[in-house]
Amino acid sequence: MCAKGTELSERKKLILKALVEAHIEGGEPVGSKYITQNNLLSCSSATIRNEMAELEQMGYLVQPHTSAGRVPSEMGYRFYVDTLVEQYARTTHEVGQINQLLKAKMAEIDQILETASRLASSMTNYTGIAIKPKASSVTMSKFELVSMDENNFAMVMITSGGAVKTKKVKTTGTVREDDLRRLAELFNECLCGLSADMITLPIIMEMENVMGDSAFLVTPAVKCVYEVMSEIDGGTMRLSGINHLLKYPEYSDTQQLGQLLGTLESKDEILDLVSQAESDDINVLIGSESPVKVMNNSSLVFKPIKKHGKTIGVIGVLGPRRMNYKQVLQTIDEITGSISSMMDEEAPIKELSEKGEHHGGE
Amino acid sequence: MCAKGTELSERKKLILKALVEAHIEGGEPVGSKYITQNNLLSCSSATIRNEMAELEQMGYLVQPHTSAGRVPSEMGYRFYVDTLVEQYARTTHEVGQINQLLKAKMAEIDQILETASRLASSMTNYTGIAIKPKASSVTMSKFELVSMDENNFAMVMITSGGAVKTKKVKTTGTVREDDLRRLAELFNECLCGLSADMITLPIIMEMENVMGDSAFLVTPAVKCVYEVMSEIDGGTMRLSGINHLLKYPEYSDTQQLGQLLGTLESKDEILDLVSQAESDDINVLIGSESPVKVMNNSSLVFKPIKKHGKTIGVIGVLGPRRMNYKQVLQTIDEITGSISSMMDEEAPIKELSEKGEHHGGE
DNA sequence: ATTTAGCACTCGCACAAAAATAGTGCTAAA
DNA sequence: TTTAGCACTATTTTTGTGCGAGTGCTAAAT
Numbered sequence: 001m002c003a004k005g006t007e008l009s010e011r012k013k014l015i016l017k018a019l020v021e022a023h024i025e026g027g028e029p030v031g032s033k034y035i036t037q038n039n040l041l042s043c044s045s046a047t048i049r050n051e052m053a054e055l056e057q058m059g060y061l062v063q064p065h066t067s068a069g070r071v072p073s074e075m076g077y078r079f080y081v082d083t084l085v086e087q088y089a090r091t092t093h094e095v096g097q098i099n100q101l102l103k104a105k106m107a108e109i110d111q112i113l114e115t116a117s118r119l120a121s122s123m124t125n126y127t128g129i130a131i132k133p134k135a136s137s138v139t140m141s142k143f144e145l146v147s148m149d150e151n152n153f154a155m156v157m158i159t160s161g162g163a164v165k166t167k168k169v170k171t172t173g174t175v176r177e178d179d180l181r182r183l184a185e186l187f188n189e190c191l192c193g194l195s196a197d198m199i200t201l202p203i204i205m206e207m208e209n210v211m212g213d214s215a216f217l218v219t220p221a222v223k224c225v226y227e228v229m230s231e232i233d234g235g236t237m238r239l240s241g242i243n244h245l246l247k248y249p250e251y252s253d254t255q256q257l258g259q260l261l262g263t264l265e266s267k268d269e270i271l272d273l274v275s276q277a278e279s280d281d282i283n284v285l286i287g288s289e290s291p292v293k294v295m296n297n298s299s300l301v302f303k304p305i306k307k308h309g310k311t312i313g314v315i316g317v318l319g320p321r322r323m324n325y326k327q328v329l330q331t332i333d334e335i336t337g338s339i340s341s342m343m344d345e346e347a348p349i350k351e352l353s354e355k356g357e358h359h360g361g362e
Numbered sequence: 363m364c365a366k367g368t369e370l371s372e373r374k375k376l377i378l379k380a381l382v383e384a385h386i387e388g389g390e391p392v393g394s395k396y397i398t399q400n401n402l403l404s405c406s407s408a409t410i411r412n413e414m415a416e417l418e419q420m421g422y423l424v425q426p427h428t429s430a431g432r433v434p435s436e437m438g439y440r441f442y443v444d445t446l447v448e449q450y451a452r453t454t455h456e457v458g459q460i461n462q463l464l465k466a467k468m469a470e471i472d473q474i475l476e477t478a479s480r481l482a483s484s485m486t487n488y489t490g491i492a493i494k495p496k497a498s499s500v501t502m503s504k505f506e507l508v509s510m511d512e513n514n515f516a517m518v519m520i521t522s523g524g525a526v527k528t529k530k531v532k533t534t535g536t537v538r539e540d541d542l543r544r545l546a547e548l549f550n551e552c553l554c555g556l557s558a559d560m561i562t563l564p565i566i567m568e569m570e571n572v573m574g575d576s577a578f579l580v581t582p583a584v585k586c587v588y589e590v591m592s593e594i595d596g597g598t599m600r601l602s603g604i605n606h607l608l609k610y611p612e613y614s615d616t617q618q619l620g621q622l623l624g625t626l627e628s629k630d631e632i633l634d635l636v637s638q639a640e641s642d643d644i645n646v647l648i649g650s651e652s653p654v655k656v657m658n659n660s661s662l663v664f665k666p667i668k669k670h671g672k673t674i675g676v677i678g679v680l681g682p683r684r685m686n687y688k689q690v691l692q693t694i695d696e697i698t699g700s701i702s703s704m705m706d707e708e709a710p711i712k713e714l715s716e717k718g719e720h721h722g723g724e
Numbered sequence: 725a726t727t728t729a730g731c732a733c734t735c736g737c738a739c740a741a742a743a744a745t746a747g748t749g750c751t752a753a754a
Numbered sequence: 755t756t757t758a759g760c761a762c763t764a765t766t767t768t769t770g771t772g773c774g775a776g777t778g779c780t781a782a783a784t
Contacts (some may be wrong), residue, residue, distance in 0.1 A: 111593075142508070142510065144506070144508040144516075144518070146504070146506040146518055146520070146526075148504065148520055148524070148526075152524075154506075154518060154520060154526040156506070156508055156516060156518050156528060158508070158510055158516060162510070162514075162530075163530075164508075164510075164516040164528045164529070164530050165528070166518060166526045166527070166528040167526070168524075168525075168526050240627060241627065242604065242623050242627070243619075243620040243621070243622075243623035243624040243627065244620075246616040246617075246619055246620035246623070247620060251616070252616055254608045254613075254614055254616075255608075257605075257608055258605040258606075258608035258609060259605070260605075261604050261605035261608070262605040265602060265603070265604070265605065
């Protein structure tokens with residue numbers, strides 16, 4: 001908007017920073033006096049007042065009413081975050097902990113995301129968000145069919161992304177192992193590489209044709225493929241640590257909080273939000289920068305997790321606008337980093353063997 | 363506790379019922395006057411007052427302070443619910459809707475539960491709960507290994523309960539199709555029917571022995587089995603419609619609400635709670651009847667879903683103590699009923715074929 | 725003997741006035 | 755350019771008061 005650039009004197013920056021942090025800490029408007037007392041600014045409250053007045057004119061600060069202290073405006077937060085992002089240093093001492101926690105739970109991608117979200121929440125004291133974005137177009141790269149009993153078989157699908165999905169299929173008639181093998185072959189031939197909308201009726205009919213007597217297997221199986229594809233497409237979102245929100249007075253308006261939670265649960269909006277804004281690095285949405293109206297006094301910090309260049313998930317944190325950006329930025333970055341690197345080296349397989357052998361010795 | 367039996371006169375019952383319902387409706391203490399006016403009790407407020415005084419002495423009512431109306435005590439609610447449970451009639455007109463909604467989403471058990479929880483929440487306006495209880499002891503009934511690429515294969519496991527689970531396994535060396543087949547055979551031979559704690563080191567070593575050169579495959583694969591078993595064991599809980607809670611003033615104490623949400627998220631307590639109380643039919647926990655302290659002014663209504671006599675999930679509703687038990691009991695019963703019956707007839711497979719054919723015509 | 729009417733009494737709540745607080749803006753001096 | 759001091763103002767907190775809802779009791783009515 002009215003980005004006048006870096007017209008801020010060094011002292012103004014210092015004051016702004018101090019004020020933002022004080023406000024994050026306490027949640028209340030902060031006055032000139034407070035700053036002179038607690039911070040090492042070597043000037044008097046009057047000076048601060050002058051500066052603050054200017055900062056307010058420039059749009060960085062807002063005062064809720066005459067004779068209240070100042071509160072950072074959205075622009076103020078934005079400035080604070082931007083300068084912060086440039087400079088925040090990785091204090092590596094927490095990384096170890098993250099790694100350990102994540103490794104312990106290393107499993108499917110969903111689990112990782114869930115754990116990461118929990119982790120983010122508990123480390124920052126805000127609400128953690130884990131998102132598995134919509135995959136634009138899923139295709140299958142391999143099918144395998146496993147018989148379970150006379151009327152059921154399991155369908156194992158490996159997606160182009162390398163994920164393994166399984167569905168149970170109930171058939172109307174009895175299934176012979178033999179037919180299953182043929183069907184699997186057929187699927188591998190005809191359906192690999194096709195996205196959901198490319199599986200057309202003619203293809204299905206042709207397959208039924210080929211299967212002859214066992215044509216009745218085709219439709220339910222294809223239906224499964226459909227389902228899995230759209231399921232993966234759908235996207236997922238998980239929250240953890242909602243209770244943290246309640247600690248902050250800005251969410252004491254139950255009306256609004258209710259709306260917010262409702263919006264979060266319906267997930268679509270957030271899902272869109274996140275997939276749009278993907279800047280590949282940490283994103284910080286402050287207040288009304290978010291298109292979701294109900295998040296006006298909330299901030300959302302999130303960062304995608306990449307594997308081989310593809311986004312496979314997003315980890316983030318939701319909290320009041322006055323969230324502790326310093327800590328949050330750092331934490332999110334570390335968590336996503338840990339996951340990413342862990343993804344690349346892939347499962348720490350050796351561990352069980354060790355565990356197993358040590359087991360006797362302990 | 364002090365169950366003096368059915369010492370309640372018919373009129374007392376009527377008054378109690380009227381009062382409970384009035385309180386559910388409005389949320390505020392209800393006085394003698396209100397009852398004479400709105401309900402068809404043919405006596406004056408003074409009489410009601412006398413009766414209410416007695417009811418209070420007996421412990422069915424409580425007055426928050428002198429000169430406020432009465433509020434049902436826990437015991438009062440309990441009485442109300444108990445009589446209600448005997449008599450509540452199934453109004454079948456909503457069942458159709460439930461069936462439809464559930465069928466549309468018919469998929470894996472997790473999805474069903476999730477959908478059901480959502481449904482319960484939206485139909486009752488309270489918070490829906492879906493629980494997949496801890497399975498006391500899972501065993502595998504079949505293994506299948508599917509190669510993905512040189513260093514990865516997928517492991518498909520069919521549990522004793524008939525669920526299909528998949529895990530991706532990364533190996534340290536190259537995998538030949540041949541070895542996979544052998545390994546699968548071996549697993550089917552050695553591990554079927556074993557619960558997690560029965561898979562001991564000697565068994566693993568023996569398998570490694572048999573596999574010879576390809577022994578390196580065994581450990582990571584076994585680890586997966588472990589993981590899946592404990593994962594299934596774990597139990598799962600999902601909430602939906604948390605925002606509904608906020609509509610009720612009893613949750614306006616953000617402090618307490620926060621604790622409640624925290625407890626809910628950690629899920630263990632609720633999981634235990636539910637698996638303990640399993641009376642196989644509808645359970646109603648009113649206020650402090652629940653061992654979870656933080657739920658003192660909440661009620662929990664839930665009912666297990668059975669398949670072939672085994673509990674595979676629990677659907678419930680959480681709300682304020684003054685929840686609309688009539689409606690909730692009914693709804694939960696209908697939803698669980700729908701699911702159960704749907705489970706038995708199993709997937710409505712024909713549908714896709716129809717859909718497919720109509721597809722061209724539309 | 726049970727129900728009803730009437731009345732005095734008790735709280736809590738909502739509203740209003742008053743006091744206290746905190747922080748600003750401005751002016752004048754350093 | 756910074757600082758000190760002071761007047762000003764809006765908010766918050768405290769205090770006080772009246773109103774109303776609802777009870778409990780007693781006495782009359784059925």
